[in-house]
Amino acid sequence: MxxxxxxxxxxxxxxxxxxxxxxxxxxxxxxxxxxxxxxxxxxNTRYHTEGNGWPEHERYAIAFPFATGEIPLDTAFEQLTPEQQQGRELFMASCITCHDRAKVVDEGIAWDPRAVSFPRSGYSHRIPDAVSAATPYSIHDQVPVMEALSTQEKQGELLYQANCAFCHAADGTGRNWIGAFLEPHPRNLNKMQGMMNERLQTVIRDGLAGTTMPAWRHVLNDAQVAAVAAYVMRVFVANEE
Ligand code: HEC
Ligand code: HEC
Structure with a gap:
């Protein structure tokens, strides 16, 4: 120097x-x-000072070792003294947002393959909630029961439920989990007054530009598009209230 x-x-x-x-x-x-x-x-380089807006930061001293990395965050809980256990709890509740995790012994798997979507905390749109015993979404995941579908309509049902229900919901309302989040919302297929079979097939083949409605012409052949359209006409359009 x-x-x-x-x-x-x-x-x-x-x-x-x-x-x-x-x-x-x-x-x-x-x-x-x-x-x-x-x-x-x-x-001399302290961050948590009164001047920086952190008066009396010493009162959190029991959490310091977890912020500085002195005690690895994944140390077995039983191995910590009662004071350190309290410190760890404080750290997890109030400090980790900025301090991330100062040090861990076992890095674990770098990538967790589980998909994370909003809202988190294990919420499932399929499990009725404990308070209302209802789920606003899964009711729309039920396939309508229809008597006497023709062979073509039955084929259409399989194709619709496999390809379209994801966005439009099994009952055609678009009020299922995914549909609720799409913008614009998928069309409620039960409310398409005046929709003609021919126009329906064109929309299915070409999709709708500027929306998530895909063009199916490379996925479904003409007979399959006709089958889906027949199903949509019979089960949703023809049953409009
Ligand atoms: C808003 C963000 C933020 C929060 C919340 C926070 N810290 Fe910090 N902390 C920092 C920054 C930034 C530093 C400086 C890091 C550096 O210099 O590398 C720091 C540094 C520290 C240091 C080193 C000494 C010092 O003052 O610079 C300790 C110990 C510490 N924090 C403990 C804690 C504890 C315990 C909590 C929870 C009660 C906590 N921090 C909450 C941002 C935060
Ligand atoms: C990725 C989501 C998604 C999938 C999958 C999807 N759609 Fe759509 N669909 C939409 C959205 C969004 C709209 C509404 C666009 C608008 O109204 O602006 C729409 C609109 C429509 C319309 C209304 C057309 C019009 O002219 O108003 C029909 C009919 C339709 N979809 C049928 C289908 C069929 C049949 C399938 C399966 C082969 C399908 N959709 C698959 C998202 C989807």
Whole structure:
């Protein structure tokens, strides 16, 4: 450090001070830098100070070891003293948002293959909630029971339930889980007054630009499009209230 301050560092903005300071002064300033910034780092570079808006941060001292990495966050709970257990709880509740996890022993699997979607916390749109015993979505996942479907309509039913129900819901309302989130919402197929079979087949084949309604012409052949359309006409359009 004395050499750097005396001669400067080549190819950097750090100038040499040999013409400005004598050897004793250079020694003093280096001593100060070492003492103030290197040895007492924790005190001089502290973040949680009153001036920074964190008065009395010492009251959280039991959580400090988890913030500094002194105690790995995944240390078995039983191995912690009661005070450390409290500290860990405090850390998890109030500090981890910024401190992430200072240190863990076992990194674990880097990627968790489980899909995470909103809302989190294990909510499922299929499980009735404990309070109302209802689920607003899964009621729309029930396939309508229809008597006497023709062979073509039956084929259409299979195709519809496999390809379209994902967005339009099994009952055609578009009020299932996915449909509720799409913008614009999938068309309620039960409310398509005046929809003609021919126009329906064109929409299915070409999709609707600027919406999530896909073009199916490369997925379904003409007979399959006709079958889906027949099913939609019979079960949804013809049954409009
Ligand atoms: C809003 C964000 C934020 C929260 C919340 C937070 N910290 Fe910090 N903490 C920081 C930052 C930024 C630093 C400075 C990090 C650095 O210098 O590398 C820091 C540094 C520290 C340090 C090192 C000493 C110091 O003051 O710089 C300790 C110990 C610490 N935090 C403990 C905690 C504890 C315990 C909690 C929970 C009660 C907590 N922190 C909550 C942002 C936060
Ligand atoms: C990825 C989601 C998605 C899938 C899958 C999907 N649709 Fe759509 N569909 C939409 C959306 C969104 C709209 C509404 C667009 C609008 O009204 O702006 C729509 C609109 C429609 C319309 C109304 C057309 C009109 O002119 O108003 C019909 C009919 C339709 N879809 C049938 C189907 C059929 C049949 C299938 C399966 C072969 C299907 N959709 C698959 C999202 C989807």
């Amino acid at each position: 004395i050499k750097s301050v005396t001669d400067g560092r080549m190819d950097t903005g750090m100038a040499g001070f040999s013409n400005t300071l004598n050897a004793e002064q250079i020694g003093l300033v280096v001593d100060f830098v070492r003492q103030a910034f290197m040895h007492s780092e924790k005190l």
